Amino acid sequence: xxxxxxxxxxxxxxxxxxxxxxxxxxxxxxxxxxxxxxxxxxxxxxxxxxxxxxxxxxxxxxxxxxxxxxxxxxxxxxxxxxxxxxxxxxxxxxxxxxxxxxxxxxxxxxxxxxxxxxxxxxxxxxxxxxxxxxxxxxxxxxxxxxxxxxxxxxxxxxxxxxxxxxxxxxxxxxxxxxxxxxxxxxxxxxxxxxxxxxxxxxxxxxxxxxxxxxxxxxxxxxxxxxxxxxxxxxxxxxxxxxxxxxxxxxxxxxxxxxxxxxxxxxxxxxxxxxxxxxxxxxxxxxxxxxxxxxxxxxxxxxxxxxxxxxxxxxxxxxxxxxxxxxxxxxxxxxxxxxxxxxxxxxxxxxxxxxxxxxxxxxxxxxxxxxxxxxxxxxxxxxxxxxxxxxxxxxxxxxxxxxxxxxxxxxxxxxxxxxxxxxxxxxxxxxxxxx
Numbered sequence: 001x002x003x004x005x006x007x008x009x010x011x012x013x014x015x016x017x018x019x020x021x022x023x024x025x026x027x028x029x030x031x032x033x034x035x036x037x038x039x040x041x042x043x044x045x046x047x048x049x050x051x052x053x054x055x056x057x058x059x060x061x062x063x064x065x066x067x068x069x070x071x072x073x074x075x076x077x078x079x080x081x082x083x084x085x086x087x088x089x090x091x092x093x094x095x096x097x098x099x100x101x102x103x104x105x106x107x108x109x110x111x112x113x114x115x116x117x118x119x120x121x122x123x124x125x126x127x128x129x130x131x132x133x134x135x136x137x138x139x140x141x142x143x144x145x146x147x148x149x150x151x152x153x154x155x156x157x158x159x160x161x162x163x164x165x166x167x168x169x170x171x172x173x174x175x176x177x178x179x180x181x182x183x184x185x186x187x188x189x190x191x192x193x194x195x196x197x198x199x200x201x202x203x204x205x206x207x208x209x210x211x212x213x214x215x216x217x218x219x220x221x222x223x224x225x226x227x228x229x230x231x232x233x234x235x236x237x238x239x240x241x242x243x244x245x246x247x248x249x250x251x252x253x254x255x256x257x258x259x260x261x262x263x264x265x266x267x268x269x270x271x272x273x274x275x276x277x278x279x280x281x282x283x284x285x286x287x288x289x290x291x292x293x294x295x296x297x298x299x300x301x302x303x304x305x306x307x308x309x310x311x312x313x314x315x316x317x318x319x320x321x322x323x324x325x326x327x328x329x330x331x332x333x334x335x336x337x338x339x340x341x342x343x344x345x346x347x348x349x350x351x352x353x354x355x356x357x358x359x360x361x362x363x364x365x366x367x368x369x370x371x372x373x374x375x376x377x378x379x380x381x382x383x384x385x386x387x388x389x390x391x392x393x394x395x396x397x398x399x400x401x402x403x404x405x406x407x408x409x410x411x412x413x414x415x416x417x418x419x420x421x422x423x424x425x426x427x428x429x430x431x432x433x434x
Contacts, residue, residue: 001025001183004077006070006102008035010046010158010263010329011119011151012083017051018162020058022187027065029073039066047328047355050159070102074109079180081149083119088267093274094123103130107137110144115177118148118201121208121268123275127171127201145177148201150208155262156326163188167195171204209275212268213286218253219260220292226256226432227299236432237414256432258386258412259296261323261332266293297337300412303429304342307408308382311345315405317380318349319373320387320413322356330359334386334412339364352376354389378403388413397424 001024005016008030020026030036035045042059044052058064067073073080082102089095099120106116116134118127127146134144148171153161168185172178178198182189189196199207226236236256244251260266269286276283308314323333330336333356342349352370353360361369370376373391377383377400385392393415401407401424409421411430421428 001079001180002077003027003184004029004073004080005083005119006030006073006080007083007085007098007120008032008039008045008066009083009085010048010155010327011153012081013039013044013046013055014048014051014153014158014162015081015083015119015151017054017058017064018159019184020061020064021054023063024184025063025065026058027067027073027076029067029070031068031070033068036066036068048158049156049326054159070105071109074106074114075111078113079115079117079184080106081117081119083151086120086122086267086271088270093278094121094267094271096122096126096129099126099130100133103133104137107134108139110134110138110142111140113143113145113176115145115147115180117181118146118205119151121150121212121264121271122148122205123271124202124205124209126205145172145174146201147172147177147181148204149181150204152208152211155264155329156324164192165194167197169197169199169204169207171199171201173201209268209272212264213272213289215253216260216265216269216293217285217289219255219265220289220296222254222256223259223296223431224292229432233434234432235434239432256414257296258300258334258431259293261334261336262327263329263331266332297334300410300431301338301341303410304382304384307410307427307429308347311342311347314347314381315379316342316347316349317377317383317404318351319353319376319383319385319392320389321351321353321360322387325387325389328356328359330356330363333360335360336363338384338386339367343367350376350378350380353387354391374399374403380404381406382408382410385409385411385413385415388415397421397426401425 003019003024003026005012006029008028016026016028038045042056082099084098084102086094127148131146150169170181222240229236240254243249244254269290273283273286321330321335322328350368352373357369407425408427414430418428418433
């Protein structure tokens with residue numbers, strides 16, 4: 001099947017590449033001509049494990065193409081996926097201007113039936129507004145459908161998730177739209193036997209926000225438990241293990257740390273609160289999830305303050321700038337809290353991240369960056385771990401201690417075994433552990 005994907009960010013590019021790898025012919029559209037030029041030259045605008053290989057393979061096979069022309073994209077395919085950004089807008093509500101723009105431009109170029117599919121994370125009943133926009137800008141009485149197909153891909157493992165989905169959710173209002181989406185997902189459904197859930201568009205839209213908000217709640221919950229553990233001389237990892245073995249709870253997203261970040265959880269929790277407010281429900285539970293996440297970073301900052309006493313002129317090495325391993329995404333990353341806080345306190349920062357340095361440098365060009373974690377830690381009075389990259393987990397602790405001015409680690413991701421690290425002579429503080 002011919003498929004157009006509008007938007008080549010973390011969702012759109014991965015989606016388009018995976019569709020093509022399943023045998024479909026895919027045209028990815030982006031209004032950023034520089035990004036399209038990069039992609040045509042097989043240069044990736046984002047980092048995602050395995051993405052470059054996937055794109056190159058399917059471009060070579062003639063199934064994956066790129067353009068900056070929305071008119072070309074509309075002509076190319078019967079099904080058009082909308083995978084543009086929905087960043088936070090006024091008071092946390094999703095900014096839907098990009099979605100609206102795509103709907104308008106698709107309508108202006110339509111000459112026959114099209115199925116527009118919301119892949120972007122959008123508030124409930126966005127499909128109604130999108131239908132209204134398309135109807136307003138159509139140049140003739142042309143049939144069309146709007147459907148919802150939320151993505152559940154985790155940055156850093158998005159391709160693996162696409163090939164091993166827990167479920168596929170489609171929200172449709174016509175048999176024709178349902179059949180088209182079932183045909184698109186047929187290869188992966190037959191291979192994995194995953195559930196393909198068919199529901200109305202409003203339910204599909206809500207499923208995405210409810211899922212992300214629930215996962216954010218699990219993270220904030222275990223971080224709140226970690227605070228109690230510290231006060232009670234308990235170990236949050238042991239508590240989490242005891243909880244996670246309960247099949248009703250499960251072990252995922254029960255890792256204490258510096259809190260959630262990234263492009264999804266913060267904005268989706270914000271948006272869900274706004275959606276509920278608009279509908280007349282005060283979602284106080286999610287507001288507390290937000291508060292716990294914010295104060296968790298402040299809690300770790302207090303550990304730094306207590307350990308250093310006077311932060312001014314102290315050398316602080318930070319390992320990890322991306323919000324999680326496996327991606328170069330720094331949106332809402334914990335590093336965006338700690339770097340300004342420590343800079344304002346006049347600490348001397350030494351920063352390291354294996355893939356996110358370039359994106360982080362765009363916001364903090366004057367900081368010092370290093371290509372090796374040991375080099376970054378050289379001369380440091382304190383080492384702060386914010387991303388649990390494999391390179392951090394495999395650090396030579398003896399070598400690390402030898403290059404630091406003071407062997408002090410604040411581990412915001414609970415990377416190391418406290419007994420092992422302290423046996424090496426480090427002063428070690430983690431989250432929710434003795």
